Amino acid sequence: MTAQLEAEDYRNLLVSALPPAQDADTVDPTLFNLFTPDSHRLALHVDTTVVRGGRGVGKTFWCRSLLDDQLRDVAAEEYRIERLRKLRVSPGYGSRLAPELYPGAGELASLVDGGVRAYDLWNAVLLVALGQPELAGDLDWSERIAWVQAHPGARDRTVARADREAQDQQITHLILFDALEHLHRDRALADRFVAGILQLALEMRLSTKNIRCKIFIRPDMFDGALLHFPDASKLTSNAASLQWTTANLYGLLFHYLGNHETIESERFRSSTGPWGQHAGRHLLPLTLLGDEKVQASVFSKLAGPYMGANYRKGITYTWLPNHLMDGVEQVSPRSFLNALNMAVDETRGKYASHPYAIHHEGMRRGVQEASQTRVNEIGEDMPWVPTVIKPLMGQQVPIEQRLVLDLWHASDLTSALRKEADRVKSGGNATEVRTGPRYPDDHLRLIDELIALGVMRRRKDGRIDLPDVYRIAFSIGRKGGVPKVQS
Template identity: 70%
Template sequence: MTAALRVEDYRALLSAALPRAQDADTVHPTVNTLFTPDSHRLALEPDTTVVQGGRGVGKTFWFRSLLDPLLREVAAQEYRIDRLRELEVAAGYGAALVPDRYPGSAELRSLVDSGANPYELWTTVLLVALGHRDLAAVGSWKDKIAWVRDHPGDRDRTIAAADRRAQAEGKVCLVLFDALEHLHLDRRQADRLVAGILQLALELRLSTRNIRCKIFIRPDMFDGALLHFPDASKLTSNAASLKWTPANLYGLFFHYLGNDRAPLAADFRSMRPGWDETTAGRHVPPASLLGDEEVQSEAFTALAGSYMGANFRKGYTYTWLPNHLMDGAEQVSPRSFLDALSKAVEETIAQYAGHEYAIHHEGIRRGVQSASRTRVGEIREDLPWVQTAIEPLNGQQVPIEEDLVVSLWGESGLTAALQAEAESTAAEEDVRTGPRHADRYPGLIEELIDLGVMRRRKDGRIDLPDVYRIAFSIGRKGGVPKVKT
């Protein structure tokens, strides 16, 4: 074991290893960045059809990893899922523009707006993925869908033959769906399209042994699709959720530090024995750095010190960071976690270069503020009605009595504002999911709790987790300061 790195070395390694921008559409998984948290094993099982997760938890990461034979092999080895080696994988939909495999977003909207049936559309995509020869000669997706509609018997024979072939070869044909929020600007149409995917996926589970779909989806979109395809609930028995524990998050962090291409990464690995190079160029942290919180805390303390200030009363750095990034369901997205750390290092270098540790505690606070702005921006895009519901609470402090929340909503005319917002977006053909209980405030609170934006304390008062509270300009006595606008 070598001596600890100097503070300057740590900062250089942190700056190089932590990703600058955590954008799922532009960051592609590699052997070095592939991280396999134990809680994600079920999501990769071929028979797991629905994989739920919010923004930044790894849906697109795993979608792209499963499409890559080398990354599938690494995952098969580390998760001990031999069936991952037996997959024939195709993309049924994703953010990448691959018009020969599936319609792009613009063409997809044109198809749906002209009356295409979502189930028939996705069945056509499936047949293309299975290599249907006659469809290859048909030009446009509109014509392909019409061909499939006119040849139901050929459709069934193609699927049955592909199932038999896969079984004889010991293979599983897996069709992946991701980026479902880009299916259609009109959320009602997007829900219908998702329902069509779920209908096809359920049919394949019931009628074939070796053809499967895997659908990476936000929980609110899965709930919306249930309105159009109630039988989709049958898929929940084998569904998975992409969860991250604090130990998983710190394991990811140390994985990044040990897998950077800079020479300092090798120095970091040499400080603690047990790193394993299972694949050329990819280093797996020792089990203690992946799952032992005491060891992780010791390692993080060497980077950021023990406390968020002068002493323990300000909080311990190791627990403080994830605790202040948790949503109401006590979940932290790795994107928020890494963004906060990247900002913390940036602030430390700019403002506290003489600090004794590589990361200053004030940098961590500002990192949480930055992550809060990003998270609120994401929910504004996904569910704009949430901002409308929270705005009447601006300037208040949490925890707050539920009666006061209801009173503030009533005084602000929230129900009318939500209804007007829904009518306005509908007129613009850019509909997003509105609340189920716009006119029933206790139900609206429960809906916000389900989304993780609010949580209820044991004494009944309503709280907002810091990852939302800070950027929404709601105070907490002694808490992280609100973002100044």
């Protein structure tokens, strides 16, 4: 009989199996970290054109997985999507430099300055993916685009021929677009680039049978592109969202713990089995994958059942995702895993004799760290959000909506947002992604925009709340809530 894991065994397993603090550009998908939650199945369907998701939910992970023949085959088997085996996949845009396939950020900026239409640019990318011989070789993208503009008939003939060839071969040619936040630092121009991609994707859907685009995109960027491309709303009917339930998050955690080649991982599988196998990796038992009661029982062996002496302090299984959830009730797996990493580090450093692998104070520290990371991320994606929240620092939520409006008025928020917009127009920091609220002069609609982003939420009594994943790092209080990190 396999010996049960002790606290230090679990701690060692967590340290070795969990990925380090990560971002999408540094973690490549592999057989061992490929996890296939049921909620992502629609996103992998070949005819799903738009895949929406915020930071850290898996957009780049899935994009790169689809580009890998072996991982795509695994996904086809586990999701029962046979068409994934019959694809020819090409990148249309991504975070990695591939100037022979699509222009990088620097060349894109110069193309914009030259007045290039986004639709012409993406048509050139499409034709390169389809093997247009005149666009091969060491050409500038301005030359490729000029050729496309001068030969509209040749473009149509190439698309039609590629569609027929794919039909004959019984495959689909899939072109993937990811990392669209890097298209241009000026958000208005980025929106036009995205609108061009959406326009091309819709055309391929309507006019071909075997050429498809899949666009991994943040929800706010998709909504912004709709303003520039009225017909893009037709793409919403089959759009998918990368969402993570509590069961999905813990399934991912247990997948990592069961797929690390250590004796602790083997003992973890033995104590929670029976596990299956596929493509050289271990598959969770169905109960550990989707039964929250079973998951809670297993997690209580790692972190104890309660966030303190008893249940009144909170149940560990639900406490962590609840405090990482944004205003639209979404938790990113990146935040979840990074919070657990910090929780283990804090436990090892301060509570090494604790009878469980994770101390509840470590979990609180993990949430604090996750909040700071999330606020940093949204500051990069949407620099106006910290500008809007700053006047609320020091307040306590839930807060009356009238007080929010008064604080914004007293701080002359509209002028601050205009200065931010002027700084963007004058150049600013070229490494940042730029955007602004749609209605900087209408503060009521600004609240609604923050609610849509998940930064705020409105309670039934009308008061405004901020979820902990934003509140803590923004130095806004809550009675009895997780405190801000003291520097």
